[in-house]
Amino acid sequence: MNLTDPELQSRLAAEYVLGTLHEKARTRFQKLAAVDRNLQRCVDQWTERFNLLALQVEPVTPPSHLLQQVKTRLGIIDRDAQARDSSIWTNVWSGLMAFAAVIVLTIAITVLVYQPVEDSVEFRPDYIAVINHIKDAAAGPAWIIRADFQGNKILATSIKTQKIADDKSHELWLIFEGKKVPKSLGLLPKTGAKQLKLTVQLIQEMKKAKAVAVSLEPVGGSKTGLPTGAVNYIGNLHSL
């Protein structure tokens, strides 16, 4: 089967969107689409077309209490009680995500404007995050993080020289929704670019994460496996 054939790509994308492929073929297609923009574009086109079919169905009013149930399950009915009960990382997460969402719109522009020299053909980012200071997003990005799953590496590029004490390091963390604790991705450069190793396990974790954050740690990084210093930087993770 020639998977570079546009006709076949489109047909497989249509069947993927419809859901007719069996599990093995579906998984294989997902892997291909993750690295093939043409295939991804075919999926987007068919998704856009086929989902218009949903509007052929007559609307039915759901029970009036359903929205309330949704909010209860989301824990947004009694925020105070939730805040009392939740772990520190649940609260950190909520605050950071609210901030990160604000700066989402800056990302596309930043990425377009900023083309680091390391952006060569052998580096194919699957995920990107633009990291800004929590209290001073207007100052512009501090780092750009690009994760290449196939190459098992992260390219962390400092946009501006970071002035910190000699006995301190900036450590990069994956942040998850809910109470799941952060995972360290390694130490960030004060200046220039640095490659960080991305294990298969970290790739799986990254796919579940929503954001990355940067904490100030003792030189060499946190000794506890969790952030111990101030978390001053945040960036939403975006798949490409």
Added chain:
Amino acid sequence: MGDRKSIMFDKEELSTLLSQIALKNESALDRLYGSMSSQLFGFILRIISRRDWAEEVLQETFINIWNKADLYRPDRGSALTWIINLARNKAIDWLRRNPNKIDLSAVALDECEHLMERDITGFDEQDNLQLEMLHKCIEELELSQRSVIMLAYFRGFTHADISKHTQNPLGTIKAWLRRGVDKLKRCLKL
């Protein structure tokens, strides 16, 4: 064709609501629920057939919208179809997790035919054109080709499911689907 029905979805508004929900804005969730819940509930009911289970899936859909709104990318499609996709995926996941709960013994190959009789309007000009084109192209398919596409979309059936429930050979179902998709692609100029 039946009566033309107006659907009050404003593409820009839905996109704005999603960006506000990404910021955990509760009133944006209220507004999105107000404008989309009936259409989504009708759609989920069509897939799942049982009201109490469809209610559960609708709840899960809005929980997903709340949790994933920041992942919506306007450059990859409209907010409307992104939301519909979440609902459909939730419904189909639910069906596949609970294969014994739904009675599929009486699935007819042409059971979705009546859906094509409902005519929709109320989008912007571009969407109207896309929808009219989709309608026209699906109607041009042979009944067997149209039916397998509709069963796959509205039931979440795989080739093997369609073969089993309609008692047609697997190879025949695959051929109908392949020809139907190819013809649809040409007609839609994708």
